[in-house]
Amino acid sequence: MGFLSAQDELAVKQQFEQVGGPVTLTVFATELGPETNAQTVALVKEVAALSDKLSVAVLNPHIDREQAQNYGIEVTPAVVVEGARDYGIRFLGIPAGYEFSNLIDSIVAASTGEATLSEDTKTALAGLTENVTIKVFTTPT
Numbered sequence: 404m405g406f407l408s409a410q411d412e413l414a415v416k417q418q419f420e421q422v423g424g425p426v427t428l429t430v431f432a433t434e435l436g437p438e439t440n441a442q443t444v445a446l447v448k449e450v451a452a453l454s455d456k457l458s459v460a461v462l463n464p465h466i467d468r469e470q471a472q473n474y475g476i477e478v479t480p481a482v483v484v485e486g487a488r489d490y491g492i493r494f495l496g497i498p499a500g501y502e503f504s505n506l507i508d509s510i511v512a513a514s515t516g517e518a519t520l521s522e523d524t525k526t527a528l529a530g531l532t533e534n535v536t537i538k539v540f541t542t543p544t
Contacts, residue, residue, distance in 0.1 A: 406446045406499065412453060418507050419454040423515040429460045429483040431467075431476045443480035443497045450506070456514065482506070486513035491536075 407415065428447050432440035444461055451457040464471035464479060474483050474493070484492040484506070490513055498506040512518055520528070 405449050406442075407449055415450065415507055416453050418511060419456075421511045421515075422454055422456045424487055425456050425458065426510050426514045427458050427460060427483075427485045428510070429462060429470075429474070429485065431462050431464045431471055431474075431481040431483075432479050433463055433465060436479050439497045440480045442499075443482065446497060446499060447482055450510075457510065484509045484513045487516055490516075 428451055430444050430447050432444050434440070448459050451459045462470055464476055464481075471477075474481075474489070476483070476493070478495055480495075480497060482494040482498060483489070484494070492509045492513060494502060494506060494509075496502075
């Protein structure tokens with residue numbers, strides 16, 4: 404049994420109509436890690452099957468050390484969402500529950516290379532003089 408109901412699949416397919424270009428979802432997981440590793444691989448594969456513009460690569464950070472280091476992955480499970488280039492989008496832990504809609508939105512954004520930001524926000528960001536890392540932490544509680 405999959406993670407998504409038929410109704411969920413339909414809703415995701417409708418959102419994926421906005422996908423512009425190819426997106427690769429790279430999952431870093433280990434067989435000996437927590438159960439969420441296998442669940443994350445299964446969920447990402449299920450999501451990717453809903454669009455022919457999505458592909459999945461599953462890597463083990465202990466074996467594929469160079470790729471893990473290049474993406475800055477230190478824990479599993481982790482999902483890298485990458486469009487025409489790496490925009491730095493990472494999900495640590497299974498992107499289910501509250502994080503699922505963010506995963507779908509990230510896939511669409513990565514496919515177009517365009518963030519849906521207001522003009523005021525774009526202007527403020529243009530004024531930055533050095534690189535900034537933004538980390539968002541979520542929890543159901």
